[in-house]
Amino acid sequence: MNTYDLIVLGGGAGGLTVAAGAASLGANVALVEKNRNLGGDCLHFGCVPSKAFITSAKKVFEAKKSAETYGMTLSGKPDITKAMARVKEAIAEIQAEDSHERFQDLGVDIYQGKGRIIKEHHIQVEEETDIKGKRVVIATGSRPVIPPIQGIESTSYLTNETTFDVSKTPKRLLVIGGGPIGLELAQSFARFGSEVTILEGNSTIFGQEDEDVISVIKTQLEKELTFQLNARVKKVREENGTKVVTYEQSGYEENIVVDDILMATGRKPNTDDMGLDKIGVNLDDRGNIVVNDYLQTSKSHIYAIGDTNGKFPFTHAAGMEGKLVVRNALFGIKGKVSYENVPWVTYTDPQVFHLGLTEKEARENHHIKVFKVNTRDVDRFVTDRDLSGFIKVITDHKGHILGAHALGTNAGDWMQEIVFAKTQGHKIGDISNVIHPYPTHGAILQQSADLYWRGKLFDGMLPKVAEKYIQWFR
Numbered sequence: 001m002n003t004y005d006l007i008v009l010g011g012g013a014g015g016l017t018v019a020a021g022a023a024s025l026g027a028n029v030a031l032v033e034k035n036r037n038l039g040g041d042c043l044h045f046g047c048v049p050s051k052a053f054i055t056s057a058k059k060v061f062e063a064k065k066s067a068e069t070y071g072m073t074l075s076g077k078p079d080i081t082k083a084m085a086r087v088k089e090a091i092a093e094i095q096a097e098d099s100h101e102r103f104q105d106l107g108v109d110i111y112q113g114k115g116r117i118i119k120e121h122h123i124q125v126e127e128e129t130d131i132k133g134k135r136v137v138i139a140t141g142s143r144p145v146i147p148p149i150q151g152i153e154s155t156s157y158l159t160n161e162t163t164f165d166v167s168k169t170p171k172r173l174l175v176i177g178g179g180p181i182g183l184e185l186a187q188s189f190a191r192f193g194s195e196v197t198i199l200e201g202n203s204t205i206f207g208q209e210d211e212d213v214i215s216v217i218k219t220q221l222e223k224e225l226t227f228q229l230n231a232r233v234k235k236v237r238e239e240n241g242t243k244v245v246t247y248e249q250s251g252y253e254e255n256i257v258v259d260d261i262l263m264a265t266g267r268k269p270n271t272d273d274m275g276l277d278k279i280g281v282n283l284d285d286r287g288n289i290v291v292n293d294y295l296q297t298s299k300s301h302i303y304a305i306g307d308t309n310g311k312f313p314f315t316h317a318a319g320m321e322g323k324l325v326v327r328n329a330l331f332g333i334k335g336k337v338s339y340e341n342v343p344w345v346t347y348t349d350p351q352v353f354h355l356g357l358t359e360k361e362a363r364e365n366h367h368i369k370v371f372k373v374n375t376r377d378v379d380r381f382v383t384d385r386d387l388s389g390f391i392k393v394i395t396d397h398k399g400h401i402l403g404a405h406a407l408g409t410n411a412g413d414w415m416q417e418i419v420f421a422k423t424q425g426h427k428i429g430d431i432s433n434v435i436h437p438y439p440t441h442g443a444i445l446q447q448s449a450d451l452y453w454r455g456k457l458f459d460g461m462l463p464k465v466a467e468k469y470i471q472w473f474r
């Protein structure tokens, strides 16, 4: 039986980070991946295809908008198969980075097949091969949750695993779930010509965002999508090639007839059927693997990262956790995980940027200040006619950054400066001293920092002292 310093289960965002990092440091590493290709959900069914599709959809939308704005004539319908071909091209190109050869060259032994933990240090791959590891990292990701809806077993529907294979634009599309997956894809389908309705069980879409952000993005998206909130799906059935969906809203039953349904109702960790209960690795009631601050499970030689621990289900968080686990597992360092400075971006148009606490969360434990700047007050956004967005920086009373939120074209890029500032412990005022070329979008951050100084200069004792000093100096 082959024996390793480290066995990694799952070759996605988290697992590949661990395998590459540990092998580069000289560890003897095995990587077990059930699919033929490495890369995981992010590459094959998640971030990469969705962003490629979003870009195509945005181009189509802007072509139409530009034609209207500049008095040109545009004819024809966009062909979604061309967009999906571009999706496949993007996946293939990035796949080359995650090839078996690359990892084998690093010294990683790859086992293709489904892995199960059969004893504390023993992994079985497809009931055929047994391998032994001093430490084990579980990075098996997640899959879509399918809610228990009457009739769903006999009705076809899309998920993120099948959406990028569609060969025609659904005329009427129902998206169940108003979270990031649902909204990013809904807007893109709408831009390819689908009539899209979002059915959301809660009273709001984007439940995790700051309230101001939710209110503005909803108004923006309503130009392209129809929302049904507080709506609970009761049953579905197929009828003459269409799907009839019955949902309850405000005590009434409503029916909607559509051509396709996209399920975007959250994620479920891939932690079942892996033998975890048998060896005493604890799961919470949603199936997430319970980990401590060092990302160790209830068995200290087994670590769990990425979507399996349910803490921060994003690719960059899985990568960050993976790097930490390499240090902790190989060198016995007790590095603690922290998500305080981990941002996320939802790639709707406009994009939604999120870092740290929302205003409501911050108010619970801090005496806060809020600095808000609208894009219409920043020259670069004015030149671009991008006038409906804003940024909001939330600080404690001393100016330490607690949270930052933004809505605007490419917000994920121009807000990165504040992630750096927060990570390095800078206060908001420090951004005021950073020179931003004129006219750039990033200047919006400088303007928010200027608000901080303006408050300090004009609301405190300083103006009175300054006045006295100037009189004396004259």
Ligand SMILES: Cc1cc2nc3c(=O)[nH]c(=O)nc-3n(C[C@H](O)[C@H](O)[C@H](O)COP(=O)(O)OP(=O)(O)OC[C@H]3O[C@@H](n4cnc5c(N)ncnc54)[C@H](O)[C@@H]3O)c2cc1C
Binding pocket: 009, 010, 011, 012, 013, 014, 015, 032, 033, 034, 035, 038, 039, 040, 041, 042, 043, 045, 046, 047, 048, 050, 113, 114, 115, 116, 139, 140, 141, 142, 160, 181, 270, 274, 305, 306, 307, 308, 312, 313, 314, 315, 316, 317, 318, 347
């Ligand atoms: C539509 C969509 C869009 C997204 N967009 C973004 C985005 O823009 N930005 C972002 O940061 N995040 C995004 N995410 C989330 C991101 O994809 C995940 O957070 C990330 O992939 C998690 O990485 P992971 O390593 O935990 O799991 P994965 O990347 O899914 O990797 C898990 C791997 O484990 C394998 N596996 C499973 N079970 C076993 C087993 N028993 N044995 C062996 N192998 C196994 C799987 O085949 C898979 O390859 C998106 C997700 C979706 C669905």
Ligand SMILES: NC(=O)c1ccc[n+]([C@@H]2O[C@H](COP(=O)([O-])OP(=O)(O)OC[C@H]3O[C@@H](n4cnc5c(N)ncnc54)[C@H](O)[C@@H]3O)[C@@H](O)[C@H]2O)c1
Binding pocket: 147, 176, 177, 178, 179, 180, 181, 182, 184, 199, 200, 201, 202, 205, 206, 207, 231, 232, 233, 264, 265, 266, 267, 312, 313, 314, 344, 345, 346, 347
């Ligand atoms: N840009 C990004 O970084 C990005 C993009 C997509 C996904 N992701 C990741 O994927 C994760 C999952 O995304 P998601 O949108 O599937 O999940 P989510 O949990 O964020 O949203 C699911 C939504 O579906 C609703 N819902 C659940 N069951 C329902 C039902 N039966 N009827 C009606 N509504 C129902 C929920 O109230 C919720 O609003 C995210 O948390 C995120 O980490 C990230």
